[in-house]
Amino acid sequence: MKILAIVVISVTVIYHIVLLATMAKGKKLFPTMLITALSGIAVLVAINSFTALLNINGWTLGVSASFGVPGIIAMLAAKFFF
Numbered sequence: 191m192k193i194l195a196i197v198v199i200s201v202t203v204i205y206h207i208v209l210l211a212t213m214a215k216g217k218k219l220f221p222t223m224l225i226t227a228l229s230g231i232a233v234l235v236a237i238n239s240f241t242a243l244l245n246i247n248g249w250t251l252g253v254s255a256s257f258g259v260p261g262i263i264a265m266l267a268a269k270f271f272f
Contacts (some may be wrong), residue, residue: 204258231254
């Protein structure tokens with residue numbers, strides 16, 4: 191389990207470095223990050239209110255705020271396949 195946590199944290203850090211480097215080229219860094227976070231959280235709340243497939247806790251909020259809608263899709267895929 192420790193190895194999985196290390197891998198997840200490493201991938202998250204690399205993702206955010208690439209995301210910040212990509213967004214830094216544009217002039218709208220903060221609004222883009224805010225929209226991504228809010229859309230991810232909104233989709234998480236919508237999925238939870240209609241189907242209750244994903245529980246709302248610190249991990250799901252963190253993934254949905256960090257990765258947005260693709261993070262929600264990845265969590266749903268992980269839930270269905272594992």
